[in-house]
Amino acid sequence: MKRFDSALLKIFLCGLPVLVGAALFDHLMDGRLAAGYLKTIYNANGFLLAAWMLLAVYLSIRLVLSAGFRDRVLARLTFMKERDEREELLTGRATKTTLMTSLAVLILLFCLSCFQVAVFKLPPGKAIDGKTRGFSLGLSLRLFNDSHGTWADPAVRQYDVFSYSGLPISSSAVILLLVAWQIIAYNCTMRRLTKS
Amino acid sequence: MGKSGETVRVVNRLNVLRAEHRITQERLAKEVGVTRATIVAIEKGDYNPSLGLAFRIARYFETDINNIFSIEEEKK
Numbered sequence: 001m002k003r004f005d006s007a008l009l010k011i012f013l014c015g016l017p018v019l020v021g022a023a024l025f026d027h028l029m030d031g032r033l034a035a036g037y038l039k040t041i042y043n044a045n046g047f048l049l050a051a052w053m054l055l056a057v058y059l060s061i062r063l064v065l066s067a068g069f070r071d072r073v074l075a076r077l078t079f080m081k082e083r084d085e086r087e088e089l090l091t092g093r094a095t096k097t098t099l100m101t102s103l104a105v106l107i108l109l110f111c112l113s114c115f116q117v118a119v120f121k122l123p124p125g126k127a128i129d130g131k132t133r134g135f136s137l138g139l140s141l142r143l144f145n146d147s148h149g150t151w152a153d154p155a156v157r158q159y160d161v162f163s164y165s166g167l168p169i170s171s172s173a174v175i176l177l178l179v180a181w182q183i184i185a186y187n188c189t190m191r192r193l194t195k196s
Numbered sequence: 197m198g199k200s201g202e203t204v205r206v207v208n209r210l211n212v213l214r215a216e217h218r219i220t221q222e223r224l225a226k227e228v229g230v231t232r233a234t235i236v237a238i239e240k241g242d243y244n245p246s247l248g249l250a251f252r253i254a255r256y257f258e259t260d261i262n263n264i265f266s267i268e269e270e271k272k
Contacts, residue, residue: 084230086243194233196242 005062005069009076012059015052022048078187094189101185109167109174114139118163205268211239213257213264228252
């Protein structure tokens with residue numbers, strides 16, 4: 001099991017750059033228009049992504065269930081091993097820092113997702129005290145995505161000069177950002193603690 | 197911290213003992229099962245070893261743990 005997991009972990013990590021390359025290829029090429037060997041590459045990319053995702057699900061489950069596997073992944077991701085009790089202590093401190101900074105990032109992202117800002121022109125003939133521009137600031141907390149998500153009448157919004165209603169990035173991007181943040185924060189803290 | 201505002205600091209004579217026995221940090225680290233960085237940190241007073249490690253070090257030098265580690269009280 002140990003060897004099997006290690007092999008899968010290697011494939012998972014080696015597959016990352018391949019996956020990025022495949023995503024770039026897909027972005028540049030329109031699969032519907034591709035023909036010949038390009039079509040084959042396009043289809044192979046889809047297969048690669050599916051296989052990598054399956055691997056990701058399996059490894060995530062193993063991460064939750066196996067303490068030994070967690071240690072191996074940590075060593076692989078951070079290029080560091082806990083060789084003795086002092087390094088275990090440093091790992092604890094780095095983990096605490098990572099947890100707290102991740103929490104801070106999450107709270108910030110939550111706040112940013114709730115803010116709504118708009119700068120708009122007032123419709124003709126509706127100027128207030130001669131002023132033709134307006135500014136609105138709001139907060140919106142929704143737990144589910146719904147079709148009634150618009151926060152202003154579209155007729156009014158056509159006069160928007162600038163509007164912000166929540167994070168402009170996708171949920172996948174937010175999750176990726178958090179994963180990257182955790183790995184970078186842990187690495188940096190661990191290196192700083194090891195040096196001091 | 198004590199009730200009277202005193203802090204307790206662990207001091208050690210590890211470098212003295214090591215010099216007396218002519219043992220390198222690397223060798224001691226290997227014998228007691230830690231990294232050289234840990235021995236360096238203990239000697240500099242940056243890290244207080246666990247009881248287990250302190251006893252392993254004492255056993256290696258064939259001495260009492262009190263001959264290596266002691267506490268100093270500092271007034272804040």
